[in-house]
Amino acid sequence: MNATLIRIEELAKxxxxxxxxxxxxxxxxxxxDGVSFTIAEGEIFGLVGESGCGKSTTGxxxxxLVKETKxxxxxxxxxxxxxxxSDMKGLRRELQIVFQDPSSSLNPKKTVGxxxxxxxxxxGIGNKRERREIVAExxxxxxxxxxxxxxxxxxxxxxxxxxxxxxxxxxLKPKFIVIDEAVSALDVSxxxxxxxxxxxxxxxxxLTYLFISHDLNVIQYISDRIGVMYLGKxxxxxxxxxxxxxxxxxxxxxxxxPDVQGTAERIVLKGDVPNxxxxxxxxxxxxxxxxxxxxxxxxxxxxRPVTSAHLVSCHLYEQEGGLT
Amino acid sequence: MTESLLEMNNLEVSFAxxxxxxxxxxxxxxxxxxKERVGIVGESGCGKSLTSxxxMGLLPESAAVTDGEIVLDGKxxxxxxxxxxxxxxxxxxxxxxxxxxxxxxxxxxxxxxxAEMALTHQNIKPKEAKKLAxxxxxxxxxxxxxxxxxxxxxxxxxxxMQRIMIATALICEPKLLIADEPTTALDVTIQAQILxxxxxxxxxxxTAMLFISHDLGVVREVCERVIVMYAGYIVEDAxxxxxxxxxxxxxxxxxxxxxxxxxxKGRPLYAxxxxxxxxxxxxxxxxxxxxxxxxxxxxxxxxxELGLTDQRHRVRCHLYAKERMSG
Numbered sequence: 001m002n003a004t005l006i007r008i009e010e011l012a013k014x015x016x017x018x019x020x021x022x023x024x025x026x027x028x029x030x031x032x033d034g035v036s037f038t039i040a041e042g043e044i045f046g047l048v049g050e051s052g053c054g055k056s057t058t059g060x061x062x063x064x065l066v067k068e069t070k071x072x073x074x075x076x077x078x079x080x081x082x083x084x085x086s087d088m089k090g091l092r093r094e095l096q097i098v099f100q101d102p103s104s105s106l107n108p109k110k111t112v113g114x115x116x117x118x119x120x121x122x123x124g125i126g127n128k129r130e131r132r133e134i135v136a137e138x139x140x141x142x143x144x145x146x147x148x149x150x151x152x153x154x155x156x157x158x159x160x161x162x163x164x165x166x167x168x169x170x171x172l173k174p175k176f177i178v179i180d181e182a183v184s185a186l187d188v189s190x191x192x193x194x195x196x197x198x199x200x201x202x203x204x205x206x207l208t209y210l211f212i213s214h215d216l217n218v219i220q221y222i223s224d225r226i227g228v229m230y231l232g233k234x235x236x237x238x239x240x241x242x243x244x245x246x247x248x249x250x251x252x253x254x255x256x257x258p259d260v261q262g263t264a265e266r267i268v269l270k271g272d273v274p275n276x277x278x279x280x281x282x283x284x285x286x287x288x289x290x291x292x293x294x295x296x297x298x299x300x301x302x303x304r305p306v307t308s309a310h311l312v313s314c315h316l317y318e319q320e321g322g323l324t
Numbered sequence: 325m326t327e328s329l330l331e332m333n334n335l336e337v338s339f340a341x342x343x344x345x346x347x348x349x350x351x352x353x354x355x356x357x358x359k360e361r362v363g364i365v366g367e368s369g370c371g372k373s374l375t376s377x378x379x380m381g382l383l384p385e386s387a388a389v390t391d392g393e394i395v396l397d398g399k400x401x402x403x404x405x406x407x408x409x410x411x412x413x414x415x416x417x418x419x420x421x422x423x424x425x426x427x428x429x430x431x432x433x434x435x436x437x438x439a440e441m442a443l444t445h446q447n448i449k450p451k452e453a454k455k456l457a458x459x460x461x462x463x464x465x466x467x468x469x470x471x472x473x474x475x476x477x478x479x480x481x482x483x484x485m486q487r488i489m490i491a492t493a494l495i496c497e498p499k500l501l502i503a504d505e506p507t508t509a510l511d512v513t514i515q516a517q518i519l520x521x522x523x524x525x526x527x528x529x530x531t532a533m534l535f536i537s538h539d540l541g542v543v544r545e546v547c548e549r550v551i552v553m554y555a556g557y558i559v560e561d562a563x564x565x566x567x568x569x570x571x572x573x574x575x576x577x578x579x580x581x582x583x584x585x586x587x588x589k590g591r592p593l594y595a596x597x598x599x600x601x602x603x604x605x606x607x608x609x610x611x612x613x614x615x616x617x618x619x620x621x622x623x624x625x626x627x628x629e630l631g632l633t634d635q636r637h638r639v640r641c642h643l644y645a646k647e648r649m650s651g
Contacts, residue, residue: 050513157599158368159599187368187600188367188579188582188583189367189579189582189595189596191582191584192584192593192594192595192596193595193596195584195593196595199592200592214512216512217583217586220584220585220586220589221584221586221588221593222584240589241586241589253512253513256512256513256515257512257541258519258541258542259544259585260540260541260544260580261568262544268513268516268517269513269517272481272514273511
């Protein structure tokens with residue numbers, strides 16, 4: 001296994017909920033509630049879950065676009081939360097993010113060349129001619145020819161825009177990129193081009209990704225390891241490809257993927273994801289869990305290893321050796 | 325097949341851009357019989373939503389039927405006035421849309437929106453409409469309906485709103501339900517619930533379904549037959565399993581190869597070169613010729629016909645022309 005690049009410990013983000021009455025107790029949404037994992041150098045770590053589970057907030061905290069409420073983030077063993085703005089600026093070169101919707105994350109009034117050159121200017125890299133060269137080189141890396149530098153975002157198709165979004169993250173030569181639902185808005189034929197590009201770039205530039213998506217087919221295809229989140233917590237962590245999911249939520253989630261080859265038996269969960277302001281007692285999943293017992297409503301399970309590479313947060317797997 | 329609920333005969337729908345007309349649907353012919361569940365799949369811009377809007381008489385102002393005809397429940401709708409369409413909507417065809425957040429009126433309690441539909445299309449009293457609406461809400465799997473009746477849309481989850489949309493569409497007992505990407509905005513576990521509900525409705529009430537989606541997996545779950553569209557044309561039309569397991573059109577094959585799946589891990593995905601030609605750049609010849617690995621000179625110049633390759637399988641591709649003649 002390669003060296004650890006990113007480590008997060010008990011990371012949490014709580015958002016205050018506006019009061020409705022003057023003397024009401026201040027409430028908060030626990031968007032992310034004590035999440036810990038590590039990402040090894042060169043790894044693609046997939047983070048999956050339904051809307052509101054906290055996967056995007058986790059990604060944004062790691063690159064420090066959102067300030068954490070609690071917990072720590074380490075990059076190459078050094079703590080990066082609480083760094084001064086100038087120290088953080090240096091680190092931002094190495095930690096980048098690609099967003100879901102390239103149409104709204106690219107400034108419509110600027111050319112592609114300007115969009116890619118701006119981060120270089122901010123970080124004081126090269127002179128004008130050198131910067132142009134870097135921009136042309138980066139465009140080529142994402143499969144666009146240098147002529148695209150003169151175009152505006154509205155002149156590009158969805159796939160081309162997402163290539164520019166990726167180029168904007170690559171231009172500072174980062175080590176780690178958070179890829180937040182970057183292929184979710186794309187059509188299948190374009191999606192496959194972008195997925196191929198991301199894997200090719202990882203191999204060529206020795207990058208590490210945190211790949212966030214709600215699309216389980218994409219996550220299973222691209223990830224080395226998969227973390228599953230539910231209501232702000234990590235409920236399962238396992239090697240993609242080799243291990244089958246164990247947590248009842250993950251099992252239901254994976255069985256719900258509509259598959260072109262037809263699926264095995266489906267577990268249809270009842271009800272909606274509960275309100276994160278008042279999460280259920282005990283295990284947050286117990287009201288929807290087909291296997292819940294009394295204990296699940298009272299005691300919150302912790303994330304424990306079932307095998308050395310497979311962690312599950314469920315009372316069913318707490319016995320010695322685990323259940324299968 | 326004797327009767328059909330919806331029939332498209334050689335339909336062409338065009339957009340007027342400047343002084344020119346650009347056809348966005350071309351030579352569209354298919355029919356849906358009672359109880360049938362038909363899916364339409366394709367990428368953005370292929371014309372799948374335009375097809376459903378045509379069937380509802382809800383074409384945008386810039387678009388118009390320029391050739392062919394739409395037949396609803398045996399009645400040709402060419403030259404139909406808005407009034408005729410209004411009468412057909414609700415009872416013959418009803419539609420559910422992709423995003424319930426924008427399709428529901430945010431200022432009206434959800435129960436009243438369902439009841440209003442019944443009041444508009446049926447000759448009944450407000451009290452009966454409310455009773456019908458409450459019954460319908462229970463049928464689509466909502467609980468505590470008396471309380472829910474007076475709630476506003478923003479208080480509901482996405483899954484609940486989509487159930488309200490389905491109740492609204494079904495209250496007049498339409499013969500054909502058109503669902504345009506009804507689960508695209510929902511999470512997978514909620515999607516599974518809604519797909520289950522749609523299948524159950526079809527089983528219980530004999531409502532036929534035209535199901536539009538970009539997701540072949542979802543279509544396999546719900547439909548018996550699938551129509552694959554590309555750049556305004558139907559390129560393949562056959563039973564779902566045949567299309568997914570033995571696709572014939574090179575576009576369908578490419579689409580299936582491009583899907584990320586766990587068993588393709590570690591291998592690059594098939595990437596279809598190029599992109600869907602935009603509306604203004606579609607000329608003669610096969611629409612897929614520019615991206616097709618098997619294209620010949622013929623494909624560039626002559627648009628292939630949508631022909632039967634066997635009894636239940638139609639393909640628009642020159643590769644199957646010989647097969648057609650012998651069969």
